[in-house]
Amino acid sequence: MTVIMDGKKISAELQDGLKRKVSEAAEDIRVVTLGFHETPSFLYKRRKKLADKLGIVYDYHLISPADSHEIMTAFSQNQKISGLVLDGEIPDSLDEFSLRLAMAPDKDMEGFHPINQGKLLLGEKGLVPPTPLAAIALLKAYDIPINGKHVVVFGRGKVVGKPLIPLLLKENATVTVLHSRSKEPEKIASQADIVISAVGKPRFINGDYIKEGAVVVDIGMSTDESGNLSGDVDSDAVMGKAGYLSLVKGGISPLGLTMFMKQIVDQYK
Ligand SMILES: NC(=O)C1=CN([C@@H]2O[C@H](COP(=O)(O)OP(=O)(O)OC[C@H]3O[C@@H](n4cnc5c(N)ncnc54)[C@H](OP(=O)(O)O)[C@@H]3O)[C@@H](O)[C@H]2O)C=CC1
Ligand SMILES: Nc1nc(=O)c2c([nH]1)NC[C@@H]1CN(c3ccc(C(=O)N[C@@H](CCC(=O)O)C(=O)O)cc3)C=[N+]21
Structure with a gap:
């Protein structure tokens, strides 16, 4: 059985707290x-x-x-x-x-300032790119252990893949990053406990990439040949095989938007 991770629900819960904080500021x-x-x-x-x-x-x-x-x-x-x-x-x-x-x-809401990027690498407190932060938050919300787990990240872009590396290391994951030049991605990804994809290529991750019971988080967004929004993961192929699945819709996007606001609101005590 595959549990669909509900990013919308998790963000709605966080938003209640944020709304209160904003009104009390x-x-x-x-x-x-x-x-x-x-x-x-x-x-x-x-x-x-x-x-x-x-x-x-x-x-x-x-x-x-x-x-x-x-x-x-x-x-x-x-x-x-x-x-x-x-x-x-x-x-x-x-x-x-x-x-x-x-x-x-x-004030850097997207965590792109070189000071914040440096702090992220050094493990110092700073503002962090919100989308990868949402991926960590979603795993935690579902009590999915990261410590000691093998996490395969698809993509090394500056918005998602690259900042995910220090965030995952901070959680004591064993991190493998795959990109456009990587060889035998299926072989590597199918050994992972957790697969997080941030590429933007429609449905390339099929069942061969996923170990039975693994956690799959789809972040990549693209439009497919029919002009529809598509994730990196072929959800039909992965459904039933993955233990947990965060779909491109209702998964990371709403939570990423919430984390974007949360970091600034949290500066107000
Ligand atoms: N759901 C959400 O809320 C959000 C979604 N996104 C989406 O996340 C995706 C990543 O964004 P961003 O971090 O800016 O990354 P980029 O779009 O800058 O880069 C994409 C990455 O994917 C890699 N790649 C391309 N083809 C493959 C492949 N076949 N296998 C493995 N890796 C591959 C590229 O490798 P190389 O470096 O070798 O070129 C590159 O590192 C985009 O689709 C974006 O739209 C972004 C933010 C929020
Ligand atoms: N630096 C940078 N940061 C980003 O955060 C970023 C980016 N670049 N490039 C493009 C992608 C795309 N993206 C979306 C976020 C929310 C919805 C979205 O539609 N949200 C819906 C929810 C959709 C759902 O249910 O998943 C909503 O808020 O109601 C879509 C797309 C951010 N991105």
Whole structure:
């Protein structure tokens, strides 16, 4: 039997606590999204919807390459702003690394600031990329042991796969990372107790990749040949074989959005 892990339910429980904390905070919790495009991204809209629900003030501020550093510095110093995010594509003309350096590390909602990335590697407390954090939180919510387990991560992207490595090591997992150049992925993945996939290739993980009873967390998002949202995992093939399965819908996405808000709200005691 395969237990479907319900990220939506876990996030609803966390959101109740967050809502209370926001309402008890002495002042407004204010997050500013900086974007280079007239129309905010899809992700901004998802985050805005959740912020409204939690009572967090969440705004979009249009910037241009010419004024981006100045605005980032000003918002970083502004005591009334708790969180900052960069939205959408960053123009090629701009040095993204140096723009990220201008953000106050303690307002960095996505955990991309080099200080936060360094802290993550060193095991120091800092703001962590929320999607991989959600993967750890989901395993813990289902009392799935990580300590001493073999975890195979598909993907080494900066949003999910790479930050998962230090997070899993902190939990004492044995970590194997597979990427586009890895050989014999089925052979390696089928030895894992836990498989977490963050690639973005429709349904490539079939039953051959999964050990009987293993835990499977699907994070990768893509559109398949019919134009539908697809995960990395062929859920029909894995269903019945996996012990636990987090599907691309109702799994990590809602929990990732919640963790995104949680880290900033938790700074308010
Ligand atoms: N569910 C959610 O809420 C969220 C989902 N996502 C999704 O997670 C995925 C990962 O995002 P991100 O971290 O930015 O990673 P990237 O999209 O930057 O990179 C994808 C990674 O997958 C690897 N890869 C490609 N083909 C294979 C393969 N056949 N086997 C193993 N690995 C492969 C690439 O390898 P190489 O490095 O060799 O090129 C690369 O490391 C995306 O699909 C994204 O949409 C992201 C955030 C939130
Ligand atoms: N730096 C970065 N961070 C991200 O978090 C990130 C990213 N890049 N690139 C693209 C993906 C995609 N992604 C989604 C999140 C929520 C829903 C979503 O639809 N959420 C639904 C729930 C859907 C469900 O039930 O799973 C909701 O909030 O109601 C979709 C997609 C984040 N991503």
